[in-house]
Amino acid sequence: MDIRIRIGKRIKELRQELKLTQEKLSFKAEVDKTYLNEVENGKRNISIVNLEKIIRALEVKFEVFFTGID
Known part of the structure; x- marks a missing residue:
């Protein structure tokens, strides 16, 4: 599976666990x-800087984020 899709799925999964909308x-x-919508759907390459922002906003450690990627 494409890394963009795997990252996007993980962001969406964690976002939904927190019961956050894409807007929030x-x-x-x-x-x-x-941009977030396109990342979640694997249509956009995400920069390292934006990935860091999103992971921090999801309030998870980097290890946790990447451990959950298939």
């Missing part, structure tokens, strides 16, 4: 909602 997570992470 994008605001918390300071990224555009459309």
Whole structure:
């Protein structure tokens, strides 16, 4: 499976566990909602900087985030 899809699925999974909408997570992470949607759907390459913002907004450790990727 493409890494973009795997990262996007993991973000969506954690976001839903927190019961956050894409809009709320994008605001918390300071990224555009459309960008977040495209990342979650594997349509966009995510930068390391934006990935860090999203992981921090999801309030998980990097190890936890990457451990959950298939």
